[in-house]
Amino acid sequence: MKYVKLLPLLVLFITSCSSVRVATDYDTKADFNNYKTFAFYKPGIDKAPISDLDKKRIMRAIEANLLAKGMQKSSNPDVLVSLFTKSRERININDNNAAFGWGWGYGWGWNPWMWGGAGRLNVNQYTEGTLFIDIIDANKKELVWQGIGSGALSMRSTKKREERIKKFVTDILSKYPPGAQRK
Structure with missing residues (x-):
């Protein structure tokens, strides 16, 4: 029965770590x-504070999405x-007992497991990354x-990192051009 109670939390944790939150803005007059047709704006990309390898991964993913x-x-x-x-370190702290209404525990004594001590809090540290993709009108030199x-970013392996970058780019560009996702 305990495992059935844990399932919603596990699903929430997995989906929150794997999801990419996307926001877009655009020029309504464009x-x-x-x-x-498109090309990469090298002066802007050169300023991005990431490794050249990650820049290549992002650019390949953008190119594949736009060609598609x-x-x-x-x-x-x-x-x-x-x-x-941009990136920043994030910390999630979850009170596992409070989430399930278990309260203070059972019985008397000093044992921390009996009083909701050890194992009560779940602390998860991770790096949250933000990727901005800008589309600029080449003739007007204006952001459109x-x-x-x-x-969350995956740093475990090159393969996982590349998969995560593709997910970021695909989720972001699923909103380009404006209105395309409604068709």
């Missing part, structure tokens, strides 16, 4: 139907794509769309 949307890479593009990243994705 005609996104006119944007058929029917755009083409060009030396004379309609839009320029830039990116920026920005997607922001935030979530």
Whole structure:
């Protein structure tokens, strides 16, 4: 019966760690139907405070997503794509006993397990990353769309890191162009 009570918390924990929270903003006057070609904006990308390897991973994922949307890479593009990243350490503290209404424990004595001591709090430290993807009108040199994705980063292995980067980019670009997700 204890395991049945733990299942909702486990599902919540797994989905909260694996999800990417996405927000977007865009210029309502921009005609996104006119944007058929893209190129990367190197001066902006060079300023991103991440390794060159991660920049390559992000750029490959962006390119794959935009090509899948029917755009083409060009030396004379309609839009320029830039990116920026931020990260910060986060700590989650969960009171496992309070979440299930177990209260103070059972019986008398000094034993900390009996009084909700040891094992009561679950502390989880992780790095939260934020990826900004900017779409800039190449002719006007104006930002026309920005997607922001935030979530836990995976640092365990190169493969996991690459999968996580692809998820970030795919989730963010699922909102580009504006209105595309409603079709």
